[in-house]
Amino acid sequence: MNTFRGSGLLRNRDFSLLLSSQLISAIGDQAQFMALPLVVVALTGSATQAGFVLGLGTVSFLVFGLVAGVLVDRWDRKTIMMWCEAGRTLLTVGVVVADWLDRLTMPQLYATAVLAGILGTLFQVANTSALPNVVDAQQLPTALGYQQSAGSAVSILGAPLAGALYAVGRVVPFAVNAVSFAVSAVSLRMMHARFQTERQEIRARARITTEIREGVGWLWREPVVRFLTLVTAADKIRYGAGYLLIITLAQQLGSSPLWIGVVFGGAAVGAMAGALVSNRATRRFPLGHIAVVMLWLEAVMFPLYALAPSPLLLAVVAAGESLVAPVYAVAMTAHQLSITPDELRGRVTSAVSTLTTGALSIGTLAGGALIGALGAKPLVWLCGAWLLALALLTTANRAVRHAPRAGVISRAEGADAHQTATLTS
Structure with a gap:
């Protein structure tokens, strides 16, 4: 693990890869989040249906969140995060392909929202749990501050970007998000840091x-x-x-x-x-x-x-x-x-x-x-x-x-x- 102070934290290769992948992925997420209800309204004409699809992601977190914590403590966190990004890439590509073939349906959007919510929950819990193993303990507030700043920047710029992408095509935001997930997975694969400490003893799984x-x-x-x-x-x-x-x-x-x-x-x-x-x-x-x-x-x-x-x-x-x-x-x-x-x-x-x-x-x-x-x-x-x-x-x-x-x-x-x-x- 590299230890730097102040802005030198960005010279920590692993943290820079993690931060950049999160930023790219967050931009794609913001674009898709803004586009999803518009796609649902275009398919159904129902704002209620749009709200229901958006709510499925939150429900997934509430139902699966505690189980995700157990899995993140049991399994290798980096592997979890890479598979989550790969899975979300496939889900969003599936929406793009289905729309291109004129076969996009509400059941597919329901399934995409639920499965993406589950994978996103796993990813978020693993990411937060892993951060103290990527940066030095004294740099943890700095690293979290960088992540907060990146998230705020996405909040400011994400909505105009989402509107511009949707104007190009209604599933273009999904395509951009698929690329962002793939880039995130590759960035995680390039990191050398272990995302959890070595367990001193192995006990039977409860x-x-x-x-x-x-x-x-x-x-x-x-x-x-x-x-x-x-x-x-x-x-x-x-x-x-x-x-x-x-x-x-x-x-x-x-x-x-x-x-x-x-x-x-x-x-x-x-x-x-x-x-x-x-x-x-x-x-x-x-x-x-x-x-x-x-x-x-x-x-x-x-x-x-x-x-x-x-x-x-x-x-x-x-x-x-x-x-x-x-x-x-x-x-x-x-x-x-x-x-x-x-x-x-x-x-x-x-x-x-x-x-x-x-x-x-x-x-x-x-x-x-x-x-x-x-x-x-x-x-x-x-x-x-x-x-x-x-x-x-x-x-x-x-x-x-x-x-x-x-x-x-x-x-x-x-x-x-x-x-x-x-x-x-």
């Missing part, structure tokens, strides 16, 4: 449910990670409801689809700015302080959506509210990965992701109903009160307030965590 309980049990015994995971899930409920809420507020102000895009572009710009300073912030400030600041900023900023008199000011609010979230994401993920024993990383990562993704889905589903029952602006104030409660609870939590800076975990502490996990599993 039942999948037993191994899932080991990961969830370890997570539950870590007070800081446990509390912040629950708070993040609670915040995701608000975030899921907020997406449709902001669209509704923008429409009430007479915003065109272009201006609605500007509003969410403001959020992406704010997230990009946060991602760019995430490395410096996570090295300077403790995790608990970052969590408290993020929640208080959200609690103060979110009610301003109800007061913004124009789409431009909605975009400004969105940018401000999104500023600290990437810093928190880097700090929280770095802390979790640093203290989790390698043989449990897949299961712990999948447990956290399943909980937060489930909460996001609940918020998305509840958002429309709550807007209909309460109205858009009253729901803004309700979400603001929700965020205020989360900020107060987090500020009052002593363990969170004393949490260290992200990645500041000594080798001795890591060994203690490993021994504790072994004795209690």
